Amino acid sequence: MKEMKLFLGPQHPGMHGNASVHMFVDGDIIKRSYLLPGMLYRGFEKQMERKLWVNNIALIPRVCVPEPDINEMAFASGAEKLLKLEIPERAHWIRMIILEFARISAHLMAYGGLGGPTGNYTLMYHAHADRNNILDIFEKITGARVYHQYIVIGGVRQDLPKGIEKDMHTFLDSLESRLKEYRDLGIDNASIIKRIKDTIMLPAEVVWELGVTGIGMRSAVNKAYDIRKVAPYARYDQVEFEVPVSDYSDARSRLDIKIKEVQQSINIIRQCLEKMPEGPVRVKPARGQSMRWTVPKGHVYSMVESSRGEFGYYMVSNGGTHPYRVGVRGASYPQGLLGIEKYLPGTRIDDAALWVDTMGICSPEIDR
Amino acid sequence: MKSTKFTPVPLTKAETDKKWWEIGDFFRRNSLWLLMYCTGCCAIELPPAMTSAYDMERLGMGPMATPRQADILLVSGYLSLKTLRRLIYTYEQMSEPRYVVALGSCPINGGIYHDSHAVINQLDQYIPVDVYVAGCMPNTEAVMNGFVDLMDQIKHKRANGWKKYHENYSWYKANQITSLGEVDVHDEFHE
């Protein structure tokens, strides 16, 4: 049979975000494929150069929509490195809480996303119901459900509201008790295991070839390659947590790690709430009004462990009020572009959506 | 007892059409299917709206997989040029009557990307829009209220964007060409 052209996306329920996977299939087997990015291209790096250091905080969360806080963190900590700015201790801990909630939220979304390709919508509904609670907590802390604009250069924008700890504990307890249900409905569900076991493999060699990071890497190389452990930022060196790993990376093991990471994040947030000191939460990076804040000359690569892997900002300042150049390394760049080109072929079209889902591909951060 | 004899008033064709149209409108506004085209960031507020937390199925709404089946084209946020090409394509594929709901600031006047070289500023230059929802991003409640606004518009026969598209087709096309250069997609895949 002749090769048939198929495209998954941009408007396609199986596609996460606005991108398109073009596939040439023979029967059900994909013979050749590539990702067509750029549907979400906004000229982000150019836009950042044109905005002040201070009002870049309005722009940066938009790089990655499901997990906006990592952008704020990477940008803010990069600028702090250039400024050689010490931020208040409490701010570090609040940042960690925010980042871990964001991680849980992103994992829940990705895990619930499993419901799309495998058809188990109940899983998706449950995951989103829980995720909505996180959004509500975020709204209470930061004043917005999705684009928090909370982690800023010099700390966090404002202190946690009173009584939020109780909300957090309530949510964490209820989520923790439901993790088993998520497993039952998802990766331990016999009908779904058929879809995710031994498919969509990511061997260790491929990891190194592509430069995949995050869960993809950890599930294949069996080592705790997590920036939070390897090169800790904020106060990750002062909390205890495990990095779940595996040496056999199929869709199932990656999802398994996701759920385990949710548990670890819950632990981290609990420790943060316990260990968090009182005190100020923000220092101003410079004197003067914010539009005249400048950042000293220099280059810095600032990285954060996102739910999908190493997320980095390459930031260059020429000493002015605007960044000179900001480059964004989307965590899903390697697997999203080269991965789909090289390693999606050979799987079946049923797997394509699942491939995109379990590899953790976030199209806005590829396009920017 | 006075007998009331039923005398049918003959309706003209236009009136009949109008009656039918009203009946159709009733069904249409109570069963709006969305086309989930995640054009931009505001799409992230749709999962809560569709799923358990806000459950828009209560309003008879639901997501649909393909443009042919959908009634509402949901433009969720900014539109890059590449997306706009596909969006116009998608819009033209939808069966009529079709409605467009634009979420967020970006489709109104460019939003935070107003000076970007890759994002258009006004959606209504390219396709007609029936309801705009303000916010960046709009909260789920705002999105839901926007949908009900659309239903209200349909009820009052004001959601006529799709007719406008026919009437001013050349104007829309001209705008599309000005901004996009070429509306059709040409790449390796579409040859």
Added chain:
Amino acid sequence: MNSMNNIERVKEIVEKVAKVRKFEQIDKFQIAFEIEKNDVHQTLSALKLAGWKQLSYLSAIDWIETSKFELVYVLFNWDEALYIQIRAMIEREAAEMNSIISIFPGAKYYEREAHEFFGINFPGNPDYHKQLILENWDDIPPLRKDFDPSVYSDRKFPKREYSVDYSVKDPENKSFEKIKEREKRALSLRTGGQKK
């Protein structure tokens, strides 16, 4: 795990194969080398052999004032937790850099992107000239500093002119116009705006 020895070791490795123009330690986990364009490949290979197996980032910076592009390669070694920036200047005119996909296959798309956004050619990368993110682009590569997106945007995408006018104007009071005129005049007195 990440001692000074480690940094010394990297320095040795790099200095063996390349002429280091500038070394910089950014923080505990990050160092930077500025080297010559021609030494980049050897340096990257040497570092890859030494354990810096991951190419985290590749991109360019447009230094329009000195008419150069600066290429940046960020490598990471997960076992030793040290990011290394390798930076090299290339000419801005007809910018060209041999591809590194033979060393890091993952660089393929980074290079394509750099080509698209800066116009740097990467011989050795089979697809570098194909359009990736942009579609039907009709201007200079957008991340170059001499490209002004707002001009492009104004030209192509009309801005909305709202019909609601909230202003209450006083036809006789031209104070706002006057203030603007005065500011214009004063701006021209700046050193930059001086005639001659």
Added chain:
Amino acid sequence: MNENNKYPKSSIFRPLRHIKYIFKKPVTHPLETIFTKKNADYLKGVKVMKSSKAKISNPRTAPDNLRGFHINDWEKCIGCGTCGEICPTAAITMVERHDLPKVAGKLQQRPVIDYGRCCFCGLCVDTCTTESLKMTKEYIYADSNPDSFQLMPTETWQDQEVEQAYVKNEDTDLLDLERVEMEHIEGSERINSYIEVVRGYSKEYARLEAARCVECGVCTASCPVQMHIPMYIKTIWEDDIEGGLRQIYETNPLPGVCGRVCTHNCETACAIAVRGEAIAIRWLKRYIIDSAPDDMYKKIFTEPVSEVIDAKVAIAGSGPSSLSAAYYLRGLGYKVDVFEEKSRAGGVASFGAPQYRIPDYAVEKDINFIKSIGVNIHTNTKIGSDITFEDLEKKYDAVFLGTGFFKGRVLNIPGADHPDIMGAMDFLPLTRDFARGTLKLEDMNVKPSVVVVGGGDVAFDVARNCIRIQLQKYGKANVLLTSLETLDILPGSDDEYIEGKEEGIKFRLGYGPQEVVVEDGKIKGLKVWKCTRVFDEEGRFNPSFDQSQEEIFEAEQVFFSVGQAPDYSYIPESLKDKVKIERGKIKADEAGKVEGLDWLYVGGDIFRGPDIITAVSDGHRAAVAIDDYLYNKAKKKEQSEYFKEVREAIRFNNPEPALKPKRKRTLI
């Protein structure tokens, strides 16, 4: 490793357990917490919502710091436009609102927000200078008309009272409300000398201070000459001293003087001062002048513009208004002669203000520049005696009078005719000469204990001078300052009060002098009554006293600083009836043209008063008026483009009457 071991056993039955959720309560938000009233009514109509629920329907109340739609308190808002400046999306534009009153410290404009741009980042709130812009808990707004997304925030949202949500607090505030510390000499040290008290900013500090400015321009209208304040502050921040100098000389030919002793209404009007300490505008101006080397002055006029027009103007007096008139007339192309009775030019800057505020070199720097562009200053030339007024009228095409108030006034109370009693303006020139060394310590008639009557800056000048002289003369100081006004309405500036207190002035405020007690030809003290009220209900000066609270402030000498007087003796008899004088001031039109005399112009204290910078504005206006009068009559020479531009700029920058800001007391 068998990878199956790491997972719990899979099952096809366990998922079925989830069917239990059929019997549990859904987590869905009830409809009545989602929809607005209007939409709930619609939903009631299509049977989605029960009518009992629709009645109470109201969207979920947002948390306390939600970044919702904006409201703006118009009472508080000063129209500074900082919100629009910082807006990352250029969503906020300022629109003219001429229906608002024109008052100092406020601009007649208000922000309009384009919700087709707004990204709800809240930076506008964070940076608002007045805390007037706030965000609310409202987050629902949809419409089918895109035009309805540009909204002007007022106190209400969609005509409804709404709860505010995101407001700024200390953490989120993006302004720098604290002034960069200015170095000055300590009180105990400075009273021993006449060294300038305020040392001036270093480059680093000046840049930090300049970085606080938000470039709103609220200050400009309060400046009598409407200097380009935000712009020259920006030049400091960008380290472009030359540009700043040029911008300053556009509107003010005496920046060195004004940078030290200006009344700085601009700082009172400053937007930052609404909640914090104003930008140190005066000192920043001084920084530019201090750091501009002499050769940089040559770049202010890149071409000589003098004597292009064949007409001559005489200027009587060399005070601020005269120098200003001279400078602008010169810039406009006229030949200018300045006649000064004293030995130095500068008027009040050289003889009124004390040396520790404005040293001679600073005055000279300004005057030298004015001289360098070709203004002839004839010192020691008194009009009336050295040159007659008729001569001026004959020889010159126009005459400008800026002779100032240079006579001290003394209260008309018993005992006030004692020779040891002096008016401030008689005393202060002597102190200047003393500080210069032209007068010796013995010449200074200052007794060991002194009472100064008056509450203005001049009174402080007198008191602080007395302290310095007493210390040198007697080794200790004893100065008491008394005024009608209590501290809350004291006319003198806060700085003077603080510094005076540091230097050891004693204060007894709120007393009205009734008699100078003289015994045996020597002053014993000043008898005062408690002042119960200074101004009457209508706000006129009309003090009343409580006789029962009588006190005597013991002192050997009394200085009166209760006002100054002009000396019009030089005006010839022939003109006396044409020049109308009211309350000591010459009546003239807005620009200073004396009514009925086309060629005679006045400015400064004798026309409008009350301070240096207003005098400078008088000079500018008069210069433009003189130009109007002479330009068409005079024979013109060929003009260069540059000259045209300069002339245009001078005429264009002709200042409007300044708005007087309401003073904010920070002392109490």
Added chain:
Amino acid sequence: MIVNILVGIGIALFGFALQTSIGGINRKIVGRLQKRHGPRWYQEFIDIFKLLSKRGISHGWIYDFGVIMALGGIIATAMFMPLTVDIVAFKQFDNFFIFVYLLAVGMLGMAMSASGSGNPWASIGVMRALTTMLAYEVPFLIVALTIINVSDSSSLTAIQAFQQTAGNNWFIIALPLGGLVGVLSLMGMLGKKPFETYIAPAEIASGPMVEYGGKQLGMLFILHEISVFIEVSLFVHLFLGGASNIFIFLIKYFTVYTVVNLISNVNGRFKIDQVVKFFYKWPLLLAIIQAFIAIYLGWVI
């Protein structure tokens, strides 16, 4: 004869109304499973009428004709469906094989039409649909044949009557293995997960339906509702002892559909090869064992 036809049309309409209502109620139940409320119970009606009120797009006459043919075929099938032992339009024509045959007409019509749309996803969907059909039909037929063998008749009325007379001995209990195969096949027929492969919105964008919109989609919905009615009724009659009156039928119908739907909603879907493998593995084996047990050993509980 006319009366019969009218009754038949009545049954078809009733079937449509019944299934649409029960579908709506099931959406509410599934909603609860998913921690939410779900739509109004009559939402499905509104959906269908809305679709019919919209303008369709034609992709050629095969596309249009296929839908009409499919709908006609399925209505025709429904007309033969007995509701209870007594309510049946054409007494002699309620043979099991008529349904199997006529259902195929509907399916083929849809396949024809979908292929006519020219969308690759539709072709893939049609291929998958036919493959799935092939997969579940074999075990189902074996079990059905066993039932026919046991009850000695291929008439649904007779099969019902057989079960009812034998002391309400339903075949799902009498032939437990066969009953299990029957449930699985029913899930396959209804396109419920895990056998939903041919619709699979997230993979192949609703498969055969990808190009349908407006009127055609409305007709497809009606077709779908009626075919569900046929399939569930078939199951009720074959395995659950049919119904002696309409209420029992309704209860059984509702129960079967709801149970299948609930099971479906906590499971994922298989890949197409897994579907085929699955049906050709356990259900087929069980069906054969059941047939062996029932026919050769005569062990019927």
